[in-house]
Amino acid sequence: xxxxxxxLLGMMLLAPVVTEAQSSIYSPLGVGFLGRPIGTxxxxxAGGLGSFDARSAINPAATGGFRRxxxxxxxxxxxxxxxxxxASADGLRETRAPxxxxxxxxRGTPVSFSLTYYPYxxxxxxxxxxxxxxxxxxxxxxxxxxxxxxxxxxxxxxxGYTISSRFSVGAALHLITGSARAGARRNFDQPGFxxxxxxxxxxxxxxxxxxxxxxALFRELTVSLAFRNDSRLETIADSVAxxxxxxxxxxxGGVLVRPFPAVQWGTTVIRQTWSEAANDLEQIGGANAYDxxxxxxxxxxxxxxxxxxxxxxxxxxxxxxPFSSSDQPHEVDISAGSGYDxxxxxAVFEFSAERIFRxxxxxxxxxWYLTFSVTVRP
Numbered sequence: 001x002x003x004x005x006x007x008l009l010g011m012m013l014l015a016p017v018v019t020e021a022q023s024s025i026y027s028p029l030g031v032g033f034l035g036r037p038i039g040t041x042x043x044x045x046a047g048g049l050g051s052f053d054a055r056s057a058i059n060p061a062a063t064g065g066f067r068r069x070x071x072x073x074x075x076x077x078x079x080x081x082x083x084x085x086x087a088s089a090d091g092l093r094e095t096r097a098p099x100x101x102x103x104x105x106x107r108g109t110p111v112s113f114s115l116t117y118y119p120y121x122x123x124x125x126x127x128x129x130x131x132x133x134x135x136x137x138x139x140x141x142x143x144x145x146x147x148x149x150x151x152x153x154x155x156x157x158x159x160g161y162t163i164s165s166r167f168s169v170g171a172a173l174h175l176i177t178g179s180a181r182a183g184a185r186r187n188f189d190q191p192g193f194x195x196x197x198x199x200x201x202x203x204x205x206x207x208x209x210x211x212x213x214x215x216a217l218f219r220e221l222t223v224s225l226a227f228r229n230d231s232r233l234e235t236i237a238d239s240v241a242x243x244x245x246x247x248x249x250x251x252x253g254g255v256l257v258r259p260f261p262a263v264q265w266g267t268t269v270i271r272q273t274w275s276e277a278a279n280d281l282e283q284i285g286g287a288n289a290y291d292x293x294x295x296x297x298x299x300x301x302x303x304x305x306x307x308x309x310x311x312x313x314x315x316x317x318x319x320x321x322p323f324s325s326s327d328q329p330h331e332v333d334i335s336a337g338s339g340y341d342x343x344x345x346x347a348v349f350e351f352s353a354e355r356i357f358r359x360x361x362x363x364x365x366x367x368w369y370l371t372f373s374v375t376v377r378p
Contacts, residue, residue, distance in 0.1 A: 023094055023124040025082045025363050029287040030277065030323030031233060031245055032121030032152060039099050040074055040373035044337015044352035045298025046315025049266040051224035051254030052214065054160075055101060055375065057116045058252055058268065059212035059226035060170030063160030066112040069104040073097070074373035084363035094124075098371060112160040120154040123180040123202075141189040150180025152204045152233065166216040176206030176233060176247075203236040206247060224254040224268075232280070245280040248272040248291075248322075262309070265299040274322035281323075290328045294319040298335065313337040313352070321360070329360030337371075348375040 027033040036043075037057035042050040050056045054065030055072055076098040081090040096119065103114035126147040158172035183199030212226030230247035254268040271293055278289040298315020317333035337352030351372045358365040 023122050024078075024080065024358070024367075025084050025365050026321060026323065026329060026358065026361065027122050027125045028127060028146070028148070029325065029361075030121075030274075030281060030289060031247075032123040034121050034322070035098065035119035035151075035154070037099075037116070037118050037154070037156075039072060039101065040337065040350040040352050040371045041300075041303075041313070041339065043354065043369075043371050044313030044315070044335055044339075044350070045266065045296075045300055046317040046333055046335040046354070047294075047296030048254075048268055048298030048315045048317075049256070049264070049300065049313075050296065051226070051252060051268045052222060052256045052266055054103060054112075054114070057101075057114075057118065057154075057156055057158070057172070058270070059214065059224050059254075060156075060158040060172040060210055061160055061168045061212040061214040061224065061226070063103065063112045063114045063158045063170050063172075064110075064162040064168035064214070066103040066105050066114065066160070068377050070101070070375055070377050072099070072101045072103075072373055072375040074099045074371055076369060076371040078367050078369045080365055080367035082363060082365040084365075096122075099373070110162040112162070114156075114158045114160075116154075116156045116158070118154055119151045120176055120178070121152040123148045123150045123152060123178075123182075143187045143189075144184070145187075146184045148180050148182040148202075150182075150202065151178050152176060153178040156210075158210075168214045170212050172210045174208035174210065174228070174230065176204065176208060176230065178204045180204075182237075200237040202242070204233060205236065206233040207231045208247070210250075212252075220257060220259050222256040222258070224252075224256070226250075226252045228252075243280065243284045246276045248274045248276055262302050263299070264303065265297075267295070267297040269296075270294040272322065277322075287323045287325050288328075290320065290322050290324070292320040292322050296333075310340055311338055321358070324361035326362055327360050329358060329363070331356055331358040333357075346377045348377075349373075350375070 024033045038050040039055040042053045042056045050058045077095045080092045100117040105112045129144045155175045156172045160170040162168045180202045185197040187195045208230035210228035216222045228250035232244040235242040251271045256266045258264040274289045275291045296317040301312045302309040303311040315335045321329040335354040339350035354369040356367040
């Protein structure tokens, strides 16, 4: 499968492409289209609160925010359109579970814990390229289809230790796993030429760890620092090792300003060293890999846990994307969200809406991303 898969993938980058998939036009490149380790609350603030939010997974030190058992499930729907290499499409839709978490506190101790799931990278796409090839002196129109259905997932187990009311630390172990059904097929427009088809079941394996700290320098100012290091992502095709791709180191930091109990503004900055994957991707005919910066900033008004007050969240995000066949793409995200505590604070309903603009790598993509989540605190 590997030879045909690599050849056709290269052709997709050069030939006119039509997509039948719901996933991003950037999904076929590199390890896929990256997920985000944040919950619905942080999404409403564009990720700016993510470094300090226990119901996110950027900094394991934030796990110390759990003071009771908490179970969160969410669903996200993205509506998108794109324009790439002369082809365009509207009305594409994808629904996924972008984040799930179980968190809690070991009563009588300064230790909190969480078990979190989110997609590390989406690997679902269905691309068709129309081209003309020459076989034994005849020019034939061919239709090349390359497809994948699946994702790389991240499952993280974290422990947070609250040293004092102003200082906490945390560590997490990340299991990177998942699967996808992938294949390639070539059809010809003339009879007598058989179609060529390859298909395989892919499995993904990797490990990582992260550590972090949170410190309240003043009552109104908290800072956050975290580091994550992942191993190579091993891809297994039908029980045979297909590739090993170096995953990045991730550095993150944040500042949270809280002048009043019901007003907070947070900024999170993330740096990932994806260029370390460049050589591995080149060996399998993949795309260019770039280091990335991500800057998110947002605020929350009225977000007091257990209060009947309905919060307002707004935010802005700029992020570079790591994979491209040419120049480095980026995305701009404008978000808003809110939520409501009910049943005496034992349950929380939250939602967020994001308007996203992606540009670069020979493509333009616009999307709406809607997220809904329910948190239960038994």
